[in-house]
Amino acid sequence: MNTAKNKVKKQLALAIAVALATPSIALAEGFYVTAQLGVSEQASDSEPTGNNIATDSDFPAKFDSGDSSVAGIGIGYKFSEKFRIEGRLTHRDGDFNDKNIGSGARAGEEYVLNGNIESTALTVEGFYDFPNSTLFTPYIKAGLGVSDNSYSARLGGAGVAAFDAFDGAADGYYDAYADGDSTELSWNVGIGGNYKLSKRTSIYGEYQYASFGDVKTGSDSFTDGFKIDDVSAHEFVAGVRIDF
Numbered sequence: 001m002n003t004a005k006n007k008v009k010k011q012l013a014l015a016i017a018v019a020l021a022t023p024s025i026a027l028a029e030g031f032y033v034t035a036q037l038g039v040s041e042q043a044s045d046s047e048p049t050g051n052n053i054a055t056d057s058d059f060p061a062k063f064d065s066g067d068s069s070v071a072g073i074g075i076g077y078k079f080s081e082k083f084r085i086e087g088r089l090t091h092r093d094g095d096f097n098d099k100n101i102g103s104g105a106r107a108g109e110e111y112v113l114n115g116n117i118e119s120t121a122l123t124v125e126g127f128y129d130f131p132n133s134t135l136f137t138p139y140i141k142a143g144l145g146v147s148d149n150s151y152s153a154r155l156g157g158a159g160v161a162a163f164d165a166f167d168g169a170a171d172g173y174y175d176a177y178a179d180g181d182s183t184e185l186s187w188n189v190g191i192g193g194n195y196k197l198s199k200r201t202s203i204y205g206e207y208q209y210a211s212f213g214d215v216k217t218g219s220d221s222f223t224d225g226f227k228i229d230d231v232s233a234h235e236f237v238a239g240v241r242i243d244f
Helices: 001-027 158-167
Strands: 031-042 048-049 067-078 083-101 110-131 136-156 178-196 201-211 223-228 232-243
Touching: 031 048, 031 201, 067 110, 067 136, 067 201, 067 232, 110 158, 110 178, 136 201
Parallel strands: none
Antiparallel strands: 031 067, 031 232, 048 223, 067 083, 083 110, 110 136, 136 178, 178 201, 201 232
């Protein structure tokens, strides 16, 4: 009798365990995670702002904002063979150091803009896959979210040597512009391809054009500063995807 009762108890416990586990398994199906690493090539230039150098046609109008590395992680859900959605957190961090020469009254004067730009974006992205009979699946995508940007810049070169010490340190750069921060709308569009290595593991390559909004430094006592209107980039990444 006790043996029968124990058998029933074990079967009941097993049934309860299976019942509890089944929703979790079903819920996990369709989900996946990603991790990626690549390069971010800035598509926007740094420009002077204010009522002094920004209005001087002899001062260089633009400086290259440089390139950076980009890394990201994501979690997604596959609704069908063709459509999936993914939340991504990405970060790019790059230094720039661009030299330009003045014109007119500033002809021959060298100006160097040195600084750093960082953008951390949180986006929700929709993907449309093109499944086929091979292990390679191309896709297109678009995303929308927010970006936290930080931007610093200092001006060097022979053209500003006389103003070098005005910021309190004679170090070859005029550095009286406070670092700038902004939180802006971010969006992207891109294309890519996913290559299946196993049932659950894939690698992918992706290109995207991404916009992170505007950012600018603080102004000095002359009202001068620097800005980037519409921080944007061409980005190329490689990543790994794990399906559940």
